[in-house]
Amino acid sequence: MRVRLLGSAALGAALLAGCSQGGSYSAGPVSTEAYADPAAMPPEMRERYARNDISPVRNVAEAPVSTFAVDVDTAAYSNVRRFLVGGATPPRDAVRTEEMINYFRYDYPLPADRGAPFSVTTDVSTTPWNPQTRLLRVGLRGYDLNYRERPAxxxxxxxxxxxxxxxxxxxxxxxxxxxxxxxxxxxxxxxxxxxxxxxxxxxxxxxxxxxxxxxxxxxxxxxxxxxxxxxxxxxxxxxxxxxxxxxxxxxxxxxxxxxxxxxxxxxxxxxxxxxxxxxxxxxxxxxxxxxxxxxxxxxxxxxxxxxxxxxxDTAMEARKVLDEQLGSTLFTIAGDVKVQVEFDPAAVSQYRLIGYENRALREEDFKNDQVDAGEIGAGHQVTAIYEIVPTGAQGWSGPRRYAGNQPAAAPAQSGSGEMAFVKLRYKLPGEKQSRLIERPVPRALIAGAAAPQGDMAFAVAVAGFAQKLRGDTLLGSWSYADIRRLAGSPADYWRREFVELVGIAESGRFAAEADGLPENAAL
CATH class of the missing domain: 3.40.50.410 (von Willebrand factor, type A domain)
Structure with missing residues (x-):
């Protein structure tokens, strides 16, 4: 496969490079203990990543509520791109799925008015890698702020x-x-x-x-x-x-x-x-x-x-972050933004949140305005994807042997008509007390779920790619070729670039040809 090199292999951002924090960072498969002087390590071993284990599966009967802080960072995607175009496999801890997904923009509606600074969108599709599960997407979009409106x-x-x-x-x-x-x-x-x-x-x-x-x-x-x-x-x-x-x-x-x-x-x-x-x-x-x-x-x-x-890593990325996205980079429209999803056991038996591992919060943190969370800037978007098992479908774990270990059965039918209930808390700039947005997710979305299309398909492709790079065993035999087909042939430059990155991974050698370097890709 012929792959166009997408940018320089530059990567950056090291602070307190010698700090290991008791083994909380991972520098790849090779131990660093033999090196008394970090400067003597091979370059690829001097990089440090926070441990980032894949989220476990939860049983709704035991843990019906999922709570996390939003994340609008994008560094993980650029980092992964650097590794792939440079001919290397990214360290698993370097791949933060939520940052990969949120690198891209999706077609979420603008909020109706600025009284609520962002819109909330939910939709459900089938799961490309598991016919027994469904995918629930929760999307937020902040209001846009034009050049003249931004504060000094x-x-x-x-x-x-x-x-x-x-x-x-x-x-x-x-x-x-x-x-x-x-x-x-x-x-x-x-x-x-x-x-x-x-x-x-x-x-x-x-x-x-x-x-x-x-x-x-x-x-x-x-x-x-x-x-x-x-x-x-x-x-x-x-x-x-x-x-x-x-x-x-x-x-x-x-x-x-x-x-x-x-x-x-x-x-x-x-x-x-x-x-x-x-x-x-x-x-x-x-x-x-x-x-x-x-x-x-x-x-x-x-x-x-x-x-x-x-x-x-490139002049193009600089323009993307500091020119095209200048408003969202600088102006915060909502602070301490938290998401909480409660699943109805009559509709969902098991679930897992794909990504956001280092953003997880305790259930009681949701209402606690003293707990710091993520910020959303003007025009920012946030996407979260849950993989869920509809009640009655085959889950990831089977029934337990002993009656005392088995969760109580959910009612055969529930009058709510809901599969889940989404709540968001946020603070407006300068306010100390949070505000609340609530949205029910209709149960009918499960029965009517179709294969992911359009924006949903692309978001799922990115999520699956990230999870595959992380070694997610719950993807089964889903392949890089499957990911590439799901992503399609997008017209947008950044989405086309993603498809090419999947192609590099699909080639099995994580190598790129040096010809075809796009104009202004690197200094």
Whole structure:
């Protein structure tokens, strides 16, 4: 199979690269214990990922309620793409299914009015890999915000200029990416630039002059060790000193990581980020480069900072994140967004949530407004897919032997007419008390479920691809060829790119030919 190379093999974003957190990170199949010095490890072993086990199957009679925080990060998809086009199999823990699904946009309706900041869509299809189950999709779409409506922005670019950034796919790409963001600024917006290497410093005072911003970026050079903690402290101090009341106040961190000088304790770093988040200063993390990725840390600090985490490997990806999606990247329309789905045992006997493993919440966390959750920006979309077993169909687990271990039988019929009940909690910007949206899911959707079509088919294809890369045994014999056929032949560039990635995996060698590199794919 002839495969077009889709972009550079660049990957980035490493913070506190030496921190192992008691074995909570996975760097692939080879143990790192033999290496006393992390720098002596082979490059592919210096990357760090949070453990990400596949969600277990739940019996509705025992655990009828599923609760999770929304996730709008997209870094996992870009990371997986980097591995595949570079001829390597992605580490299983690097594949976060929800980020793969949410990389793409789907045809959800806009909310009817801004009193509720997002619409809620539910639909059901058959499951391509299991005729006994069905797929329930829950989709959210935030309202759009045009260029003129966005509040004034106070942005602090925090740029890593340490020696490790002196690579073509690191600092040069950072400059191009942030220049792209600068092109989208308006006269009322302000940008400051803080850099860190052996020490941290302010290289550009707040300005709305795009030419000054680009000139300051062009003058950045890499060299020295990494005082990342000191840089973050200065960036937050700069953002606080230039706060815009009622506006967007955000630090945008661009790094390949390695906080080896200054503040290097993960908990201390997270507490600093949380304090500023509570004061209305948020954090976006952008990763660049390859070989020493601490993906777990980047994801964690973006979550703590009520921001998002994206990996930028090409100029095209920079435009996608910082130009086309600028509004959703910067302006939050709903905070602490939580989803809770309760299944009716008369309609559903078993279920599993595909992805969102590190976003799972306890049932009681749903109503607790003190529990932090995910944010939705203007125009953002969130998709979650449940695989469910209709009551009476063959499930993943059989009946138990002893009567005392068997759940009570569900009523033969229930008067609700529902298969599930979806609830969402969210806070409007500046509010402390959450609001509630509720939607019943009609039981008739199960009986009327057809094979996935259109948007649903593509979302299922992406979910299945991610789960297959993760080694999900419940996919049975469903193949990469099946995934590719389900995804179809989309007209959209990014969806076509996905189909080609599936083709790389289908080839069995995870290799790509170097010809046909698209224009502007890499610097």
């Amino acid at each position: 922005a106070n942005l602090v670019f925090l740029v890593d200029v340490s020696g490790s950034m002196d690579q073509p796919d690191k600092l040069p790409l950072v400059k191009a990416a942030l220049a792209t963001l600068a092109d989208g600024l308006r006269p009322q917006d302000r940008v400051s630039i803080v850099v860190y290497a052996g020490a941290a410093g302010l290289v550009l005072a707040p300005t709305s002059d795009r030419l000054q911003i680009k000139a300051a970026l062009d003058n950045l050079n890499a060299g020295g060790s990494t005082a990342g903690g000191e840089g973050i402290q200065l960036a937050y101090a700069t953002a606080r000193a230039n706060r815009i009341e009622g506006g967007i106040n955000r630090v945008i961190l661009a790094t390949d990581g390695d906080f080896n000088v200054g503040l290097s304790d993960q908990r201390g770093l997270e507490e600093l980020i949380e304090r500023n988040r509570d004061d209305g200063i948020t954090l976006t993390a952008l990763g660049f480069g390859r070989d020493n990725l601490n993906d777990a840390m980047m994801e964690a600090i973006a979550d703590k900072g009520n921001g998002n985490y994206a990996y930028i």
